[in-house]
Amino acid sequence: MPLGALRPSPLVEQAAQRLREQIAAGHWPVGAKLPGETTLARELGVGRSTVREALRALAGAGLVRPRQGAGVFVLAGEPVEDWPARLRRAAVTDVYEVRMGVEVQAARLAARRRTPGDIAALAAALADRRAAAADGDAAFVEADIALHAAVVAAAHNPVLTGLFAEFVPVLREGLTALLDLTRLRERDPCTGDATHAALVDAVTAGDPEAAATTLGAELESTLALLRTGSTA
Structure with a gap:
């Protein structure tokens, strides 16, 4: 031809x-x-x-x-999708399942490796999340992601940090849509505050298993909401 x-x-x-x-x-x-x-x-x-x-x-x-x-x-008949492109195409629930593995391990490591600077960053991120409760869903989601990012950063593992950064665009979109669908913040503007405070306390106290268990439970709860699309 x-x-x-x-x-x-x-x-x-x-x-x-x-x-x-x-x-x-x-x-x-x-x-x-x-x-x-x-x-x-x-x-x-x-x-x-x-x-x-x-x-x-x-x-x-x-x-x-x-x-x-x-x-x-x-080598191939069609182009190979790069990792960011695959994440953009993936269902947010699929990304969340992988996120759980990444973040739970990061929380465990953060509790072992956190520095005074990390502890201060976590306290500030928790305060920012609480302050964002007075704002719209988009701002609250950004503050929530920033707190999770601070936990991952405290693990001091660049691979975990890089993986979490790749997830952020999908998480942002999925969590914003979830809040819009479930109206969780109409009943509790700072939804999940107690769990996030417990996570920060566990990392600060240097308790790896408590940090991992607390974060795992929080992510499981959110994943369940993402799967059902309701608060039932």
Whole structure:
């Protein structure tokens, strides 16, 4: 199947798209070796540098892989979604289940590793969450997430911190929708205050199991609400 010459404009993007279409259509199946840069450049009507950049883009998407001295080979028929994209597409309940594993372990580590600075940050975050009770749902959710982030930060594990940061956009959206649906804050503007205070107390006191148990129970309760969509 001839590739066809390209029109002027962003040639690299056009070349990458044309090659992607050919791969998706099975013209070059998984495991196949692509034609050389010179051949591709001739068929696409562009320079070899444009083809080279297009192939780099396809490699970045997980579609092809160059092998030193052998050429470029097809790895997959469709691009591999990166982790943030997968999280955006995931159900908030799925993300919450993973969040529980991350945060419960973080709470346990935070109780062991917290510093005076962490303790002060946790106290400030709890105060901010209480102050946000007078504001709208969006502000309250931000303050709630900030408190959880302070707990994760106190674990002093950059991998846990990075994972939690990836979850935040999905959590923000899911929790805001949950509050809107359940109207929890109409009855209790600072919903969950006692549990969050107990979590801060456990981390501050250096009690890993109490911190993990308290946070686990709080997240389980929220997950149940997310699954049912009600306060029943």
